[in-house]
Amino acid sequence: MMHPATYLNKVLFASTQGAFQLWNLRTGKMVHAFKGWNSCINVVEQAPAVDVVAFGLKDGRIILHNIKLDETIMTFTQETLTASFGVSGAEVTALSFRTDGKAAIMASGSPDGHIALWDLEERKLQSEIRFAHDGPVVGLEFQQGEPLLLSNSSDNTLKQWIFDMGADGGRQLRVRExxxxxxxxxxxxxxxxxxxxxxxxxxxxxxxxxxxxxxxxxxxxxxxxxxxxxxxxxxxxxxxxxxxxxxxxxxxxxxxxxxxxxxxxxxxxxxxxxxxxxxxxxxxxxxxxxxxxxxxxxxxxxxxxxxxxxxxxxxxxxxxxxxxxxxxxxxxxLGISMRGSDCNVKFWRFKTCQYGVSAVMPAPVSFMRVHRDSGLLGIALDDFSVRVVDLDDRNPKTIGRPVRRLEGRHSAVITDMTFSPDARWLLTASADSTVLVWDLVTGLAMDWFKVPHICTSMSFSPSGEFLATSHSGCLGVYLWVNKTIYVPSSGARSLPVDYKPRMLPLPGATIEKTGEGETEEEEEEIEKTEVFVSPEQISNDLVTLALLPESKWANLLNLDVIKARNKPKEPPKVPKSAPFFLPTVAGLTPQFDLSAEKEHEEGGDAERSRLLRMTEARHLSEFAKLVHRKLMEVMKQYGPSKIDVEVRSLAPANGGDVELMMNFLKSIFLSFEECKNFEAAQAYLGIFLKIHWDEIPEHSEVADFLPELLEKQRWSWKKLSCKITDALCLANFLDNVVL
Structure with a gap:
């Protein structure tokens, strides 16, 4: 099947009998029926010329046909190139045309893996890439406008050829196999x-x-x-x-x-x-x-x-x-142990080369896998079960005795199994196309799913992040991701007794929909895990930080220095512009009306004295109203300049009063007492003392409260310093200890 270029809504259908037809998909009617050449058509390819289509036949002929005039332009015959493995190579399996404009070349593929290059101007075979693939060439494609040819074969190879050697043919540029x-x-x-x-x-x-x-x-x-x-x-x-x-x-x-x-x-x-x-x-x-x-x-x-x-x-x-x-x-x-059809597993000693002990299994042993780091040996039996043996057991009475029995799930012979890097899980694959995840701590099944093809081999990555599997009838290696690394798990959970494995597609593959009756329940189940919300204070024995950006509190004491550094040397001056028409006052002598300019100057004096009038009115800002409630939460949202302005407004000279100053200090005292917002409270207390140090002696209530606040601040810092010292000691010990 092929869509001819410039043919709107037209599709060309070719048959195994050799005939082909042109259909209009919009009307659903056949436009024209062509007789063909009495040989199976394997390949249909659009030529660079309009109305010309190339047909590759099973008998080795390559025909370029004008579908508009129903006339054959030229014919090539791909003869038997070699009789490798007794298979004829005359059959045409792929076609493609070179479109870079340097040469009129057509490439054809054969079952022997050869690629033939045909010169359309000379109408002859130009060159040949012999044994381009070990299997039949099933696809050819010239890159548009480039001297590059991409070929693939049933031997699971993909090769790129470049034609930069003139008439000698192409050379291999890249390969993926x-x-x-x-x-x-x-x-x-x-x-x-x-x-x-x-x-x-x-x-x-x-x-x-x-x-x-x-x-x-x-x-x-x-x-x-x-x-x-x-x-x-x-x-x-x-x-x-x-x-x-x-x-x-x-x-x-x-x-x-x-x-x-x-x-x-x-x-x-x-x-x-x-x-x-x-x-x-x-x-x-x-x-x-x-x-x-x-x-x-x-x-x-x-x-x-x-x-x-x-x-x-x-x-x-x-x-x-x-x-x-x-x-x-x-x-x-398996040097460490030997298995036989008599259900015995014998253990030998490497150093002495002597026979140690033997363990009798309930069924003949199929194969064994060992986890070197933990010393665990997994033994797959012919009764579809698994026994786990601890090789590090030195007790002569219990050596070789299974520590876990994993059974009751698989219904066919076990094909392979693998341990997780930490030896916490054991994954088993069976001929019933299922994969089981066993928790070796509890001995219960954690997960059970079914795949479209039987898993023949599996391996866990050393990091525990990936699982690699191979399957019967599949040429690829499939990678699975360990979901527990990215999704928080509430702990080991076991499957119910009546649990049935769900079907999962192989990675990179999709399951075809069978109808419109599919529901969300038929798709993969996603575990719903509750999102953990950290409390404001985990424990009263700990000191909690505000976790504010350092720019919001670290430079509060140096804010005046920063402002002085960033202050321009000379403020910009706006030139005084006169109006185009100056207003005048009616009279015998013309005079200009300057009343508006005087009002503007008086307004400027009023603007400059606004802070004084606000101070006299003792206006309370929104910050002062919120002091009694969530002071720390509000201040954590402010920037350094905003905090500086609001702390200055607490003083009686700037519109505040002694009660507001006491409430601010009590909020700092409460933060030290509850061990919360430690670094923010320290910074806010520092800016308060720096601004109001000369006013504090005038207010006895504030002065008498400061020693109590100092004692609480020292207590909080001593508690925090002890925690930091303990953590540093523990980190230093773990860094130097030899495990």
Whole structure:
């Protein structure tokens, strides 16, 4: 289906029978029916020329057709380029036209991964990008007005090609790729959890960035038995001289090792040696990988007993660095413990290499996961339950005894599980497409949800912020965010017995709506948490600050200095302007009327004496009226200049009285007594004493109250200084203590 350029409300529909039709979507009627070419039409692409459309057919033909005149302009045939893996490459899978004006080029894709470039002026094949992808090319798109081509393939790769080499074709500029088959193992690499290490069913190992926009994307390559022979076979296949397609396919696949079953790694001396190990399905070889060199290591580990004992087929590998970071231990069969079909778990001692004790489980063991920091071992059983064992238990009678039994929720075999970094949670995934979050403190299920595809592997980030999962049939790695980090939690809560898991979409995906009957109850439930409001005073034993900006109280005592510094040296003078028509007084001799100017001068004298008249009237401001109520709350809203003016108005000479001064001091006294607004009360008391220090001796009531206020201020400061000293001592102890 395609919308032809300049064709309003028209859409072109192509069929697998080879015919195509032009329809008017507005009227719902067919405009014209074209006969076609008796071959399935795979691709329909608009050409730069108006009325010209390119058709890519299944039989390899590329036809440029004028839909206005119903005439074929030119035809190309994409012949079989190679018989890789016995698949014909003649079929056209993608088309695109170059639009930068430098060359009339059309690009076509094939199932073999080749990209052919056709010269429309010469009507011939110009060049070819062989093996541009390892799988069929499913999409091609030239960037508008640029010599850039974007291609993608079913091998989960996206590549950008630039054409700056003339007629020699394009070269690869950028590439973004993932696993060509679903990942089977994921885990966070490093201490910060910024990168995820993944292993896929295609036997390849890749590294993906967690959340960086320009993060790291590395391809460590595929696991092969012999690198030289693998490269030789691959080179012959690309040259097209390796014999029949089926023989080449078998020879090619025999060089690749089976998919990776387990993988582990640590960041220790990554530049000197391989820091990642992996074991493969039904293969006794343990392969090594180098993160720093981004390739498969040269060493392959195989114990002698696996060469002679045919029973030892399935192994699991783990890696662990010593404290000195000078050596590393690779273990087969989970070195710390061994499992068998007889429901026994045996514990061995590393130092003595001797058998310790064994624990009997109620069902055969499926797999085990260990949390190194806490010493907890999670054991998944075939009866869909989990047992948690404490490996740090030194009591011979209780070692190996489960400390938690997690059961009763899953209805299918457990596929994977992972511990949270603090070992408080254990997450389990099951073949019934559900994921459970267990609280190991209480042994109860905290959360239970269902996903569209079975979770095959999961890993918690070291910071506890992300959960990485891989799913069957999905090529991507999905990141989940730990909601408890951002949403306040009231504590652990358990699910009711009759709770049914809710369906959640995979991150980045959406659930299609089935109809108009959906309600808000069918969407994801959002926990309603009460917003905590801090009280005005948490405890009477504490001292509360006003938390005002420092600019509102720190410079109150220096306000006169600031005003003097900011005062202009000379006030601006406005020139006296005379009116255009001067008023005159009627009479024999013309005289100017200057009465308005005299009134203005008298008004100026009255304006200058307004403060005196206000003082004589003993007018009370709004601030003075609020002194008896919420003085501190009102003053906290004022700026420094406003506070200075209002404190000055408390004096009898400025319109106040002794009673207002006493009420102000009592409000400061109450703040010290209640241990509230400490820094603001100190600043307000300082500006009061600075302004009225010469008037206080004249009023005995105010003078007699000051010693009592001083005693209360010292008591409040002593209480605060003790709290500060205790906090500093505790912080200094925690900073220097060795845990």
């Amino acid at each position: 993932g696993h060509s088959e679903p990942p089977c193992r994921v885990f966070f690499y490093g201490e910060n959890g910024e990168e995820i290490l993944t292993a896929g069913r295609d036997s390849s190992v890749r590294v993906f960035a967690t959340f960086k926009a320009d993060g790291t994307f590395k391809n460590l390559g595929k696991a092969v038995y012999n690198k030289k022979s693998y490269k030789k076979v691959k080179r012959k296949d690309r040259q097209g001289d390796a014999g029949e397609g089926s023989d080449k396919a078998n020879d090619y696949m025999r060089k690749i090792m089976p998919p990776i079953a387990q993988m582990a790694g640590v960041m220790t001396r990554t530049k000197e040696w391989a820091d990642i190990v992996a074991c493969h399905e039904n293969c006794p070889l343990v392969t090594t990988w180098s993160y720093y060199k981004t390739r498969m290591g040269d060493l392959k580990l195989l114990h002698d007993r696996f060469k002679h004992d045919p029973k030892l087929k399935k192994i699991a590998a783990t890696t662990r660095s010593s404290n000195s970071e000078e050596s590393r231990i690779f273990c087969w069969s």
